[in-house]
Every structure is written in structure tokens, then in C-alpha cells.
Amino acid sequence: MVQDRSPSRPIPDAADLRLHALDHEDLALVSAILQDALIRVGDLAYLPGQRRFALVGARFDRAAEAEGRLERCRAGLHFEGVQRVRLLRVAHDRPETVLELLAVTFEPGPDAPSGVVTLVFAGGGAIQLDVECVEAQMRDIGPRWAVKTRPSHDLGPDTSAEPA
DSSP states (O other), X not given: OOOOOSOOSBOOSOOOOEEEEXXXXXXXXXXXXXXXXXXXXXXXXXXXXXTEEEEXXXXXXXXXXXXXXXXEEEEEEEEESEEEEEEESOOXXXXXXXXXXXXXXXXXXSSTTOEEEEEEEGGGOEEEEEESSOOEEEEEEEEEEEOSSOOOOOOOSOOOOOOO
């Protein structure tokens, strides 16, 4: 469920998070931090001349939640060495569409350290980046604001089997 799309009450003096990912394990941490980030399609950019893919979104701050606060903050993420970008069920001609990021994954290619970074979105959309290697930077760029709800996902009916 996509909610809390825009800053309403800025919160001052919050610590900014900065991460640099150089392998799939680092990228898994970035993925966890950005899980449930809300990203406008218009805030996605591929700069082929610089071989960079960048985005800005509103991440849900789980560290703040652990302290009893529900907050989002503006965060940026970019990848270097991007050779090609493929949009799968993401309409680039609808810049106001809001995507909810579920995960960022890396699948090594036959010529390591190259491979494919995939940004997976709720609803089945994805963006695939062919990269020379994992090289990403994520940082909070402000502002930070209070929200009323935490992200939740409808996982469908419980299909776990009862123990015999």
C-alpha cells in the first residue's frame, strides 16, 4: 500500500545515513535500508554518458521506528558503471506514478564482476541495470518527516501447512 507520499512535518537534527556498496553483500544492506521506499518515476534518471543510474525516494526509517517514531526521509541512490537499463512494467511516460521498492538484488554475469542489478517494485515492476560491477552509493539527503503508518504488504492467504 503506497501512503505518505510527501513531506508534511519536517523533523530537524536527524543523523544522515551514508552507505557505499561494492559487492552483493553490501547491496543487500542497501536493499534492506531502502525496502518500502516510495519513488516517483520522474525521480529516476539514466545518464548514459556518465554510465550512471540515479534515483531519489522517500525511505521508511526503521532505526527511527525502533526508537518509537514513524518517519520517512528523502534518500538518493546511484549506481556507477551502468551499461544498459531495462524497465519492466514501469511506465517512463508517467512521471507522477509512485513505485514502492521491495528489494535491490544482484545476479553475477558470466564475466565477473559484471552482472545485473534489479530493483524490484510492488505490483510486479522492475528495473534491470547491466553493470560492470557492483558500485552504488546511498545517502539521506533530507528532509525527514513523521508519518502515520508503517509500510505493510498484503501477502495473501496463509498457505502454511498445519503440523501433522
